[in-house]
Amino acid sequence: MGFLADTPKPPYYAVIFSSIKGKYDKEYEHTAERMMNLAGGQPGFLGAESVREENGCGITVSYWDSLEAIKRWKDHTEPPGGKTKRKKRLV
């Protein structure tokens, strides 16, 4: 599997998650990682691209066929405590 996600023709939706590793608590990082691991099994998931530099700066983009699929993914994977911190990036 290559780096570039094999996305279909638009329209589709993207969730952008930008973070600096080590800047947040371990639980937060673990939750973010778990969410991405679970994404692959969710209905409507189209693919993902993830990059992290050695300085800790990282961007992960996941692609989805609908806003409903994104909502299901969030509801399915996110514990109540994680919501506020990540909200900004989940558009």
Added chain:
Amino acid sequence: MGFLADTPKPPYYAVIFSSIKGKYDKEYEHTAERMMNLAGGQPGFLGAESVREENGCGITVSYWDSLEAIKRWKDHTEPPGGKTKRKKRLV
């Protein structure tokens, strides 16, 4: 200026540009770089985040206040030859 763009409250818009350095011709890479350099001076530009790993995989996300601002940016900076290749990521 930190890595994370200081974006306002949603809604706003994102342009995601994923690429592997060295996989495209030099002209393409140069155009992409020039587009990002010019973004800062465009009306409606809210910020950008960019990450590239040593293996060449990179993601650049720019944030905009409207779809019109994105269109103006594209029209302003993009030569005719670049359009097809980049279209997929400009949603």
